[in-house]
Each structure stands twice: as structure tokens, then as C-alpha cells.
Amino acid sequence: MKPVDELVLEDGAYQHRTMFWNEDIYEAELEHIFSRAWLFLTHESLIPEAGDYNTTRMGEDKVIVIRQQDGSIRAFINSCRHRGNTVCHADAGNTRQFTCSYHGWSYGSNGELIGVPLEQDAYFNQIDKSKFGLQEIAQVASYKGMVFGTFDASAPDLETYLGDMRWYMDSFLDVPGGIELIGPPMKSILNCNWKTPAENFGGDDYHFGWTHAAGVAVMGGPLEMLAGNTGVPNEVGFQVGSSYGHIFGFIEGGAAALQPFPEWREMYDNWLNSRLPGQEEKFGPLQARFYKGHWNANIFPNCSFLYGTNTFKVWQPRGPRAIEVYTWTLVEKEMPAELKQMMHRSNAATFGTAGMLESDDGENFEECTQTNRGFNTRQGYCHAGMGQQNEGPHPDMPGVISDNLMAETGLRNFYRTWARMVNGDDWTQIGAPATAPLKKLRAV
Ligand code: FES
Ligand SMILES: [Fe+2]
Incomplete structure (x- = not known):
């Protein structure tokens, strides 16, 4: 096995391909990540x-x-x-x-x-x-109804672990009546490494207009302009990397954008607009903007959600080359029954087991893992350097923020944390600010 300190390079921008294939690395993940993280x-x-x-x-x-x-x-x-x-x-x-x-x-x-x-x-x-x-x-x-556990008695408490991400998530978790998940979860198997969907949901806004070009064009609506990746105005949104490896991409005002029918978008938009003034009063306009936007997010290591599309997932690892996907629907408890049912149906249609967007992703996820069957193929590194010089702290919001939605800020933040945990670093180092240099990693 390649030494652990050679697996993630350049502040998270390169990941050695054996990370997505090797049994020993997977065992190290079970011991150092899944036995310690919340x-x-x-x-x-x-x-x-x-x-x-x-x-x-x-x-x-x-x-x-x-x-x-x-x-x-x-x-x-x-x-x-x-x-x-x-x-x-x-x-x-x-x-x-x-x-x-x-x-x-x-x-x-x-x-x-x-x-x-x-x-x-x-x-x-x-x-x-x-x-x-x-x-x-x-x-x-x-935390506000979301139940987590850790095998590590010495792990920091859950609020500390959620870190900067809490400031953002409060905007939609802390609504009147709270949120709830509609279960039981849909379940399916994908033949991919667990990190690939986690990085994808949390930090891969680049793939959206390309992988999902057909689906986005069919659904229409405000995100149709992203189909085919012909250009992305800066105002569309940005990515955020939080302490402890949590990440998300944010589309300004786009919470309802991925509902598959115009009338469903309108129904959800009306609900959000009716609740927005209350959230602004509670949090102020800067923080409350996250209530009305669309999120693609990952809570490190393997809990992903799309706020707005309202799919909520855990990628359960099954060896280095397979996962079991659990998918719930996230709704506000006080939403009318008709709106909750609409959210549940739209989640099944987009990101459920046979959802049209889930199917687009699944094939890419599996191929990203299975190509590494080739011994020579897996000697190289994958690259996630997009926008590396165009990210940094923000004066009013926590974490590290990218200039553009199309960035790999989230991927780098995810893999920096991954490297710290697999290295066996202590919790002080794991939770270090998102932009801190990695002490054990060397440049290529
Ligand atoms: S009673 Fe459970 S294994 Fe025997
Ligand atoms: Fe996708």
C-alpha cells in the first residue's frame, strides 16, 4: 500500500486512485474515519x-x-x-x-x-x-432533530463536530415546527467507492450541467441555462468548506429549481416565500438567504443532502467498491400534507432509486471506481484543482468560500479532512480551519 501521506497532495487537489480501490485503505477508513466521526x-x-x-x-x-x-x-x-x-x-x-x-x-x-x-x-x-x-x-x-452517533468516546460533542456548517444549516433546520424525514428510506446498491458520491453531492457542481444536461433541459425552469455547461455567471452561487470536512454548493434563490414540474416549483416557492420573512427576522437577511437557496451538501463523512430538492442520503460503505444508498425525503413539519407528498414524489422521481438524476450519476460513480481495476490505471492521481486560487475566508460568513459555484473547493476540503483522519491525527488537527495547510502532505 502507498504510504498514507502520499495519498492526498497539494492541499486536497490530488487524490491517489488506490484510495478508491485498495482493501487496506478501506480498513484504515473503517478504523480511523467510521469509528471516530459522528x-x-x-x-x-x-x-x-x-x-x-x-x-x-x-x-x-x-x-x-x-x-x-x-x-x-x-x-x-x-x-x-x-x-x-x-x-x-x-x-x-x-x-x-x-x-x-x-x-x-x-x-x-x-x-x-x-x-x-x-x-x-x-x-x-x-x-x-x-x-x-x-x-x-x-x-x-x-442536533435539531437529526440524530448522530460516534464510536469514539473522546470525539468532540456533536455541535462542535458540525462546526461552521451549523451556521448555515440553522437557516432551514430551525424553522417553526422543525424538519422531519419521510421514511422508511429507499435503498439501493451501487458498485462504487463511498467517497465518490459524497464528494459529488457535497462539492461537484461542475458535473451538474453536463451529466444531467438532458434531465435539466427536460425539467426546464431556472436551472435550464446550466444544461451543457455553456457558461456560469458568478452570481449563480458559490461553494463552502466547513471545519471538520463538511461542504456544500449553494445556488442563490434556487431551492425550488429542481422540482420536476412548473406547478410543483410554484407550490414550493409559495411556501418558501411565506416563511422567508420569519427566517429573516430570526437570523437576519445574510443567514436567511440560505433558507431560500438550493444546496448540494455533504456532512463528513457520508451523509449527503440536497436542500430544495429535499433528498437526504447516507452512502453506507460495503467494501471499497460498493455502497448501499439510503434515501429519505426532507420536509418541514408544518408544510401542508399535499406539499409534503409532492416533495416525496419529486424526490423519488429525481434522486430516488430509479430517479432520472440518480441514474445519470450512478453510472459515472461506478465507472470512476471500476476503471481502477486496471493496475496501471490506479497508479495515478485524480485531480480536483478547479478554482484553487479563487477561494478563501469571507468577512461575514464562516468557512472557506469559492468565487464561483463551479469550483472544487468542496472536494479539496473533503479530502483534506479525509487525509487528517486516515493519518490518525487527533481531533484538534482534524477540526482545524478549512484553509490550514496539511502538516503531513508534500507537494508533488
Ligand atoms: S442467541 Fe443469539 S446467537 Fe445464540
Ligand atoms: Fe449529479
């Missing part, structure tokens, strides 16, 4: 009552997230402490206990082992059940 688990709206649960993954680890009797949320590894079987096979439900399908050990909603068949006749009452509860996830926390 990972998206569920939304509080999906498990409102005591005993409500979702199953999901943190990296490759299967996890149960369950609402407790006292209203708190805890998470446990979904693997029986006897012989290791999956304890809960369902995606979601409500229960007082989980019973293993192999030999029947059962666990309470607090993870304690409460039942062992033949405890007296076969174990002769010699098993200490208090030692065999489900393994608990070290930290679980909610």
Missing part, C-alpha cells in the same frame, strides 16, 4: 414514541437506534452477544425487547440481556447476564 443514524421524527426503533449502519457495523422509556435515544451494535447473530432483522418498528432468532437470547430496549432460554437447565444459573448486554454506541446526540 455518523447520521436517524431523525427524531422517525422514532417519536418509547420503543420506536430504526436499524442502520455505522460504517460496516450494524446498529439499532431506539427511543427509551425516558424519551432519550440510545444506540447499540445489532449483534447478539452469544454467537454473533443479527438481533433485529427489521428496518423499523416498536418493541419492548429484541429476541435473537438463533438461540433465543432476548434484550430489553435499554440493551440489557433479560432472557436466556434454559438458563437453569443448561447454564445451571452460572451465566452473569449483566455482562452480556448489547454493546452500546459511545455517544448519541441530536
Whole structure:
């Protein structure tokens, strides 16, 4: 394996191709990234009552997230402490206990082992059940309804981890009534490395007018001018790189732009306009502008969303060359039922499993990974240097900002954080400002 400090070069602008193929690097990611970072688990709206649960993954680890009797949320590894079987096979439900399908050990909603068949006749009452509860996830926390967990007890708290990104996300998370996710998530498999869709959703505005040229032209609307990448005025938007590797691209005023029909765009626009004055009052016009714009975003490492299109995803890694995609619909809780249903349908039509824009992307994602099957192909580097001299701090907004929406500011920020985490750096270095030079990387 290539030394880790040669994988990401020039402040994130070059990534060695083995990063998208190699098993050892993938193992290092599971250990240093997925076992330390805060990972998206569920939304509080999906498990409102005591005993409500979702199953999901943190990296490759299967996890149960369950609402407790006292209203708190805890998470446990979904693997029986006897012989290791999956304890809960369902995606979601409500229960007082989980019973293993192999030999029947059962666990309470607090993870304690409460039942062992033949405890007296076969174990002769010699098993200490208090030692065999489900393994608990070290930290679980909610930020405005979004529930995350980390295996790392020493990781900074969730608010610190979300960093600069909170200032931006508050503009749409902190609405009257809050937001909710419509589940259960759609699920599909793609044969690509998990980093490719994460960088794409968070920082690849360049591909939009080209990969999706046909779809954008068919849908029409304000983004039609991007079809074919014939030119991009600066005023369209910009990219943001946050501390801890979170990134997004922002299209000014474009939240409703990717709704597939004009009447749907109008319905959503009307809603946004009715709520905008309240957001401006709460946050001021500078911050509230992010409520009305379209976002393509990634919360490091693998939680992506498109605010406006309102698709919300986790790219669950399945080895270095495959992912399982979970897709929910993000809506405001106080939206009328008709608008929520419209958002859910438009998400399915654009970025659902068979959505027309998801299909465009999927083929490129898979090819970006599978070309590296070639031994010689994967000896080189991929490039993400667009706009590297045209980005920097902004006087009034946090993070590093690009001059133009068409930039690779987000990609570089993502890979800088990736390198710090895989290097095993401590949390102070991982969260360093987005523009800080990388101490272990060398120029080509
Ligand atoms: S593996 Fe679960 S009860 Fe034996
Ligand atoms: Fe795309």
C-alpha cells in the first residue's frame, strides 16, 4: 500500500486512485474515519414514541437506534452477544425487547440481556447476564432533530463536530415546527467507492450541467441555462468548506429549481416565500438567504443532502467498491400534507432509486471506481484543482468560500479532512480551519 501521506497532495487537489480501490485503505477508513466521526443514524421524527426503533449502519457495523422509556435515544451494535447473530432483522418498528432468532437470547430496549432460554437447565444459573448486554454506541446526540452517533468516546460533542456548517444549516433546520424525514428510506446498491458520491453531492457542481444536461433541459425552469455547461455567471452561487470536512454548493434563490414540474416549483416557492420573512427576522437577511437557496451538501463523512430538492442520503460503505444508498425525503413539519407528498414524489422521481438524476450519476460513480481495476490505471492521481486560487475566508460568513459555484473547493476540503483522519491525527488537527495547510502532505 502507498504510504498514507502520499495519498492526498497539494492541499486536497490530488487524490491517489488506490484510495478508491485498495482493501487496506478501506480498513484504515473503517478504523480511523467510521469509528471516530459522528455518523447520521436517524431523525427524531422517525422514532417519536418509547420503543420506536430504526436499524442502520455505522460504517460496516450494524446498529439499532431506539427511543427509551425516558424519551432519550440510545444506540447499540445489532449483534447478539452469544454467537454473533443479527438481533433485529427489521428496518423499523416498536418493541419492548429484541429476541435473537438463533438461540433465543432476548434484550430489553435499554440493551440489557433479560432472557436466556434454559438458563437453569443448561447454564445451571452460572451465566452473569449483566455482562452480556448489547454493546452500546459511545455517544448519541441530536442536533435539531437529526440524530448522530460516534464510536469514539473522546470525539468532540456533536455541535462542535458540525462546526461552521451549523451556521448555515440553522437557516432551514430551525424553522417553526422543525424538519422531519419521510421514511422508511429507499435503498439501493451501487458498485462504487463511498467517497465518490459524497464528494459529488457535497462539492461537484461542475458535473451538474453536463451529466444531467438532458434531465435539466427536460425539467426546464431556472436551472435550464446550466444544461451543457455553456457558461456560469458568478452570481449563480458559490461553494463552502466547513471545519471538520463538511461542504456544500449553494445556488442563490434556487431551492425550488429542481422540482420536476412548473406547478410543483410554484407550490414550493409559495411556501418558501411565506416563511422567508420569519427566517429573516430570526437570523437576519445574510443567514436567511440560505433558507431560500438550493444546496448540494455533504456532512463528513457520508451523509449527503440536497436542500430544495429535499433528498437526504447516507452512502453506507460495503467494501471499497460498493455502497448501499439510503434515501429519505426532507420536509418541514408544518408544510401542508399535499406539499409534503409532492416533495416525496419529486424526490423519488429525481434522486430516488430509479430517479432520472440518480441514474445519470450512478453510472459515472461506478465507472470512476471500476476503471481502477486496471493496475496501471490506479497508479495515478485524480485531480480536483478547479478554482484553487479563487477561494478563501469571507468577512461575514464562516468557512472557506469559492468565487464561483463551479469550483472544487468542496472536494479539496473533503479530502483534506479525509487525509487528517486516515493519518490518525487527533481531533484538534482534524477540526482545524478549512484553509490550514496539511502538516503531513508534500507537494508533488
Ligand atoms: S446467537 Fe443469539 S442467541 Fe445464540
Ligand atoms: Fe449529479
